[in-house]
Structures are given as C-alpha cells and as structure tokens.
Amino acid sequence: MIWDNLQQHADTLRGRHLADLFADDPLRFHSLHRQVGPLLFDFSKQRLTTETLALLAEFADARDLRGWIDRLFAGEKVNGTENRAAMHWALRARAEGHIPEPVAGLFGEVADQLQRMERIVNKLHAGQWRGVTGEVITDVVNIGVGGSDLGPLMVSRALEDYQVSTAQPLNLHFVSSMDGSQLSHLLRMLRPQNTLFIISSKSFTTVDTLYNANTARSWLRDALGRDPAVVDCHFLGVSASDTKMAEWGIHEDNRLRFWEWVGGRFSVWSAIGLPVALSIGMGAFRDFLAGGHFMDTHFRNAAWLDNVPVLMALTGLWNTNLLGISAQAILPYDARLKYLPSYLEQLEMESNGKSVTRDGEPVDYSTSPVIWGEVGPNAQHAFYQLLHQGTQVVTCDFVVPAMRYHETDRAQVTGTLSGQHELALANCLAQSRLLALGEAALPQREQMPFYKRYKGNQPSSTLMLDELTPFGLGALLAAYEHKVFTQAVLWQINPFDQWGVELGKKIALETLSLIHSREDSDDISEQMLATRSAALRDSMDGSTVGLLDFIKQQRRGF
Numbered sequence: 001m002i003w004d005n006l007q008q009h010a011d012t013l014r015g016r017h018l019a020d021l022f023a024d025d026p027l028r029f030h031s032l033h034r035q036v037g038p039l040l041f042d043f044s045k046q047r048l049t050t051e052t053l054a055l056l057a058e059f060a061d062a063r064d065l066r067g068w069i070d071r072l073f074a075g076e077k078v079n080g081t082e083n084r085a086a087m088h089w090a091l092r093a094r095a096e097g098h099i100p101e102p103v104a105g106l107f108g109e110v111a112d113q114l115q116r117m118e119r120i121v122n123k124l125h126a127g128q129w130r131g132v133t134g135e136v137i138t139d140v141v142n143i144g145v146g147g148s149d150l151g152p153l154m155v156s157r158a159l160e161d162y163q164v165s166t167a168q169p170l171n172l173h174f175v176s177s178m179d180g181s182q183l184s185h186l187l188r189m190l191r192p193q194n195t196l197f198i199i200s201s202k203s204f205t206t207v208d209t210l211y212n213a214n215t216a217r218s219w220l221r222d223a224l225g226r227d228p229a230v231v232d233c234h235f236l237g238v239s240a241s242d243t244k245m246a247e248w249g250i251h252e253d254n255r256l257r258f259w260e261w262v263g264g265r266f267s268v269w270s271a272i273g274l275p276v277a278l279s280i281g282m283g284a285f286r287d288f289l290a291g292g293h294f295m296d297t298h299f300r301n302a303a304w305l306d307n308v309p310v311l312m313a314l315t316g317l318w319n320t321n322l323l324g325i326s327a328q329a330i331l332p333y334d335a336r337l338k339y340l341p342s343y344l345e346q347l348e349m350e351s352n353g354k355s356v357t358r359d360g361e362p363v364d365y366s367t368s369p370v371i372w373g374e375v376g377p378n379a380q381h382a383f384y385q386l387l388h389q390g391t392q393v394v395t396c397d398f399v400v401p402a403m404r405y406h407e408t409d410r411a412q413v414t415g416t417l418s419g420q421h422e423l424a425l426a427n428c429l430a431q432s433r434l435l436a437l438g439e440a441a442l443p444q445r446e447q448m449p450f451y452k453r454y455k456g457n458q459p460s461s462t463l464m465l466d467e468l469t470p471f472g473l474g475a476l477l478a479a480y481e482h483k484v485f486t487q488a489v490l491w492q493i494n495p496f497d498q499w500g501v502e503l504g505k506k507i508a509l510e511t512l513s514l515i516h517s518r519e520d521s522d523d524i525s526e527q528m529l530a531t532r533s534a535a536l537r538d539s540m541d542g543s544t545v546g547l548l549d550f551i552k553q554q555r556r557g558f
C-alpha cells in the first residue's frame with residue numbers, strides 16, 4: 001500500500017523538471033535542507049517534494065527502521081550470514097549513559113588498543129623508534145588493501161592540513177596493489193634502515209597484502225640480514241587475528257588488534273587508522289572519532305525527516321527505485337578529498353551491491369547504484385560532458401567545505417589561495433545549478449543551436465561542511481555509513497557481508513597455479529592435462545586458455 005502510494009506519487013513527479021519545482025516553490029531550499037553540527041545537507045535539487053518525504057518516512061517505518069537501528073546499537077548480530085554484530089560505532093563511542101551489555105564490556109578493549117596506538121604514535125613522533133641499525137624511522141609504509149587501505153589513505157590525505165609538527169617528521173606511503181608496482185617504485189626511493197612497514201589486514205590472509213608484505217620483508221632482509229630483530233624493528237601489524245600476525249612474525253609488542261565485529265570498510269576508526277594518527281596526532285584522531293560519535297547520536301535520536309543519514313538514504317532510494325536512476329557520482333570540490341570517491345565506492349557498493357534479501361529471497365528491485373567519482377573541478381574537464389549532455393540520468397553528491405585557508409602559516413599566499421577556494425566553491429554551486437535547471441539557469445532564454453543545449457534535470461545533493469576538520473570529516477563519513485545501513489534496511493539486505501568477492505579470489509589462486517605450471521610446455525591444453533585435475537581443466541573456458549597461451553608466448557625468453 002505504502003509502496004503503491006509512492007509509485008503513484010512518483011508518476012506525478014516523473015515528468016516534472018527541477019526548474020519547474022524551483023519555479024513552483026522558490027523557497028524549497030528552506031524545507032529541503034538540514035543542518036547538523038558541521039554538516040549542511042541540501043537536497044532541494046533532488047526531484048522530490050515535502051510530500052515525497054512524508055511517504056518515504058512511512059516506508060521507513062514499514063521496514064522497521066527504528067527496530068533495526070536499535071538492534072545495530074544494541075550489538076545484536078545484524079550481520080546474519082557471518083553471525084556477527086556490526087559495531088564500528090563502538091570504536092568512536094564514549095562509555096557514558098545507557099550502554100547495554102555486551103557492548104559495555106568492549107569499551108575497555110577499545111580504550112586499551114587506542115592507548116597502545118598512542119604509545120606507538122608518540123614513540124615514532126619522538127624519533128625513539130629505531131630501526132635494527134639504530135637509525136631513526138623516517139618513512140612509514142602502510143601495506144593493506146580495501147578497507148585496510150582506502151580509509152587510512154583517504155582520511156590522512158583529507159586531513160593533511162592538520163599534520164602535527166613532531167621531533168621526527170614522518171613520510172607516509174600507501175601500498176595496496178598486488179602487482180607490486182607501487183612497492184617496486186617505493187623500494188627504489190626508501191632506505192631499509194629508516195623504513196617501518198605497517199601490515200594492515202583484518203583477516204591477515206589477503207594475498208594482495210601478504211605478497212606485498214613478503215616482498216618488503218625480503219627487501220629488508222637482503223639489506224639488513226636475517227636476524228629476527230630486522231622484522232621486530234621494521235614491522236607493525238594491525239589485524240583482528242593476533243594468531244596470524246604472530247605466525248607471520250610480527251612481534252607481540254608491535255601488534256595492534258581490532259575485532260571481527262568491525263567490517264573492513266568500517267575500520268578506519270580502529271587501529272587501521274594508525275597512519276591517520278601518525279599524520280595528525282592522537283588528539284586530532286580522537287576529534288575524528290568524536291565527529292563520528294556525534295553523527296551516531298544524531299542518527300539514533302533524530303526523527304526521520306530531521307535525520308541527515310536517513311534523508312540521504314531516502315533520497316537515494318527515491319532515485320534508485322522510484323525514478324529508476326542507477327548511477328551516482330561523488331564530486332568533492334576540494335582536492336584533499338581526492339580519495340573520497342574510492343572510499344565511498346567500497347562503502348556503498350560492497351555493502352549494498354546485493355541481490356538477495358536477508359532471508360535469501362531474490363530481490364525484484366534495484367539495490368546500490370553504480371557509484372564513481374573524481375575531484376569535481378577535474379571531473380569537469382573529463383566526464384561532465386556526459387552529465388550535461390549525455391543520455392544517462394546521474395545523481396550527484398557535491399561535497400565541499402564552506403571555508404578554507406583562513407588560518408594558514410603560509411600567510412603570504414593566503415589571499416591567493418582563498419581566492420582559489422572561492423573559485424572552487426563558485427564552480428561547485430554553478431555546476432549543481434546548471435545540472436538541475438539546464439538552460440533555465442541562464443538569465444535570459446536564448447535560442448541555442450542543438451549542440452549547445454543543456455537539458456538539466458539531473459538531481460543532486462550538496463553536502464557542505466563548515467570546514468574540513470577531523471571532527472567534520474568524522475561526522476561526514478559516519479553519515480554515509482548510516483545512509484548505507486538505512487538503505488540496506490529499506491532494501492531488506494545485509495550490508496555487512498561481501499560474499500561476492502570471495503570466489504574470484506579462489507579462482508585466481510587456481511589460475512596462478514596454472515600460470516606457474518606451464519613453464520615447460522608449449523601447449524597450454526597439454527600442460528593443463530598434465531598438471532591439473534580434470535575438474536579444473538573442465539572449468540576453464542576458451543578465452544582463459546587463449547589468454548594463458550598468450551602469456552606463455554610472451555614470457556618465452558623474457
């Protein structure tokens with residue numbers, strides 16, 4: 001019934017242009033934006049009205065959103081397929097007020113790990129962490145992938161203006177790709193004596209990370225010898241598996257832990273955020289956690305139509321399921337947020353790229369849209385042509401801080417840099433306006449030749465922070481996390497598992513064994529017969545065999 005009402009309502013809005021909606025109600029910004037703490041969420045350029053919101057809120061009730069939020073924050077096992085709770089929010093919570101067991105018991109463990117992290121950060125900052133030869137550590141390389149890379153990479157780059165000045169300045173590097181390109185490039189530049197590696201992996205079984213870690217260990221041993229002290233002095237581990245860190249050889253004092261109840265893509269708030277803390281210091285890292293906690297409190301308490309993460313989710317659902325829009329662009333107008341699109345691609349698509357409900361029923365509606373993005377001003381020179389004049393309907397999230405450069409020690413260029421920020425702001429506002437209104441954005445309607453026409457009606461939201469601070473970024477990321485959770489509730493799917501990435505890894509290992517085993521034969525089919533089981537042979541398609549053959553030909557004599 002509620003869904004029927006929504007569909008009928010969508011029929012009345014589907015043919016309406018955003019320019020008409022603004023003409024009907026020039027003050028719609030007032031009813032279609034919310035401000036919470038440092039974040040303003042403007043969704044007045046979405047193709048909806050206040051009536052739409054009321055219907056969507058009813059739908060949220062019908063899906064028991066309140067009950068699911070309560071279960072999430074009570075530490076219930078909301079991740080059914082892995083039989084786990086999802087308590088990333090506990091990493092940033094304060095041990096205060098009404099905290100139910102089993103959650104209350106976890107606060108001590110979380111605080112302990114933060115303290116261990118702080119000791120490590122302070123030691124490195126003080127220049128007291130020495131390599132095996134006694135030289136000071138100057139370079140720290142985070143080796144990880146997915147949530148063990150994107151979170152710390154994105155946040156430390158976003159907050160680079162908050163880098164602490166320390167006795168020992170540290171250069172931070174990130175290595176994720178399994179092909180070794182990033183690592184081979186870095187190893188040419190770094191000195192083993194001064195380099196510390198952080199092996200970040202929730203599972204500590206991810207081959208991408210383990211291959212990179214093994215290469216790093218060989219590089220150190222080649223240069224500094226095989227004494228166990230080499231590994232002790234040059235490797236830290238961050239994982240949910242203490243045993244696996246120990247088996248790999250990480251010294252007990254160098255192991256930071258987190259928990260199975262923290263999903264990889266939700267883990268930047270845990271010790272996985274160590275590179276962030278190394279960059280901005282523990283004080284600012286705690287501000288980042290506080291921003292996340294602030295948004296948790298808002299999400300738990302605010303009524304649906306005042307609740308920013310819920311409104312983000314509802315507008316997304318409206319676009320995906322009622323307006324049939326299946327693409328979303330993330331467009332930060334601040335280059336410090338360069339990695340935000342990649343981070344949100346994982347957060348949203350790995351969480352909600354699902355096609356069966358929690359009960360195992362196939363869904364007959366769309367779930368996560370395809371999400372991609374780029375720093376907005378650069379994307380203007382790349383794919384905005386499609387946004388303005390292509391055939392796809394794309395919804396956009398514009399993300400931008402209102403202020404920048406007001407407190408900089410580069411005083412002599414502050415004026416010029418402020419001007420650059422204003423230019424970025426102007427472009428952000430102009431682009432979202434033109435996308436929404438099309439030619440109606442022009443002061444005078446002119447007759448345009450067909451190739452210069454702008455049809456508009458591309459919906460967007462603008463997420464504007466007062467400034468890009470640790471607290472504000474924490475609030476923004478937590479808002480996206482809760483948007484994802486809310487949408488999963490509305491779509492009746494589990495956002496906390498990722499079974500869809502498992503099989504590819506397994507098949508890759510089988511394929512690797514074929515690549516290894518082909519060395520002595522010219523004929524891939526013969527070799528497969530000789531070296532692999534019949535089951536594996538039968539599973540190989542003609543394309544894969546052809547590609548393997550080509551690899552072999554190219555490698556002959558290489």
Ligand SMILES: O=P(O)(O)OC[C@H]1O[C@H](O)[C@H](O)[C@@H](O)[C@@H]1O
Pocket residue numbers: 145146147148200201202203204205206209264265350498501
């Ligand atoms: O942290 P790890 O266990 O090494 O996992 C790293 C990444 O790998 C997997 O493939 C998952 O799809 C991601 O969710 C995860 O973040």
